[in-house]
Amino acid sequence: MLPAPRPPRAPLRVLPLLLCFLLLAGCSGRPPGSAAERDVRGAVADWSRTPPGRLAAIPLEDWAYEVASVRRDGVRARVRARLSYRLAGYDASPAGSERELELAGDGGTWRVLSDRPAPGAPAQPWDLGEVTVVRGAHVLVLGSAARETLDEVAAGADRAVPAASAAWPGPWAGRVVVLVPGTLDGMARLLGRPAEEYRGMGAVTTGRVGAGTGPADRVVINPEGYAELSGTGRRVVLTHEVTHVATRAATTATTPLWLSEGFADWAAYRGTPTTPGQAAPALARAVRRGELPAELPPAQAFAFGGDPQTLARAYEGAWLACRLIAAKWGEAALADLYERAGREPFPAALDEALGTDPAALTKAWQESLRGELGP
Structure with missing residues (x-):
């Protein structure tokens, strides 16, 4: 990756999203243990049937948690699970990540107290705080940065999509999801990597290379590096990253x-x-x-x-x-x-x-x- 104002580079092979094709919440692939563990799994399944109300502005679908393990300690339980979801109109395949849920029990009834990224797993945009959604003609921008920044990124990405399509004649969706955290540390949390790896960069693209069903690519903006770029630099950055999304299925x-x-x-x-x-x-x-x-x-x-x-x-x-x-x-x-x-x-x-x-x-x-x- 190059320091600003050079266009940043997308780590095609090292930053895959955790993708899965899971339809049923609370299904671990192995028989549950005790009755209490079954109750915990059932509570997670019931709780995870729909996204939280605070995420209503985000076009989420196929929202599901797969429970991998349950650890109980009296009236407390800790669950490892994998979240999978799609952004309606943008994701051909699910995005997601490993999650850790904490539950409390009372008279055999369990309720979820918290849901956070599992240790070492990338965060989701809503883990960083309130998410603002900006829609463009070709893009969906999700972020916790200032609204002015989100609007500017959306406008720039809308121009980048046709530029990428003009350069790349191969088939692709012609739309892109851009994540704009408020800080460099937020960017690092979304990518599950140390912040120092991205200092001075403007953006990166996540995704899995290879043909087949298109993966859930994300262009992730570094708000600090992006702010240092000129108007021309921002245009180059966004077109570069969107082109990676366009060529993803042909890249192996x-x-x-x-x-x-x-x-x-x-x-x-x-x-x-x-x-x-x-x-x-x-x-x-x-x-x-x-x-x-x-x-x-x-x-x-x-x-x-x-x-x-x-x-x-x-x-x-x-x-x-x-x-x-x-x-x-x-x-x-x-x-x-x-x-x-x-x-x-x-x-x-x-x-x-x-x-x-x-x-x-x-x-x-x-x-x-x-x-x-x-x-």
Whole structure:
């Protein structure tokens, strides 16, 4: 991830949502134990049939808790469960997370006292406080940030959706859910990761890669990093992240990370007057020093916690590689390469989509770097 105002990057493989397809609350997959435990499970099932009233503004459906375990201590019980739900009109598959519920018993009757994320599990938007809902033409924004911020994000995401669709010809829903917490710590809680991993970033995209039923993607805004971006920077950030949502079904473990991140940047800069020198300053400095990359950016160069300049050069190089492919072979060929790379070995995808091989592509990319970034 790059510090603002560079567009942030979406960790495609490390931030999956906990997805499940559970329809019945209170069903654990194993026989319950004592009568008291059955009563606890029954109380959870009854309590979890409908979302809490304070969430009425959120378009929730298929709301369900699956009880995994029950621990009793006298008149108290602690339950581990998995929540699953869908946002109506936006989620093709359920989103959710592991939860921990506390119950109190009185004369054989149990009632739920609290419901919170299980230790180490990501929070849900309502765990951070009151949720404001903003609807756009293509987006649903949920957040605890200031209403002005939520409105601005919704407007920007509404512009990003058609921009992503114009760059990506493949099928996708054409709509997106954006979460806007009030703080960086809130963002970290939604992602279940340390806050330091996201400091200086503007946003990330969660979701599971791979074909099949579309996962419940979320674009999660870092309000601190986002606030530091210019208007152009915010547009680039949102288009980049929405493009990840658009290409999710075509993105698999075989898709090179440079192609995934480079395509998202290419979609974000597409049609703008941004020059390589403006959007790739770190790589430009390296090329002028005679440090021409020997290969297309490897996956490890995109890792969190590494050298910021190495990370910046990786993203900039990935964008310029996709920019080169679109200019030399055509935008349709770039999209074709992306689709093929998600389902077959990359050399075969290159040969079929571009009629070239990895060595020739690398050489063409290096030559373009010299010509566009060199002295």
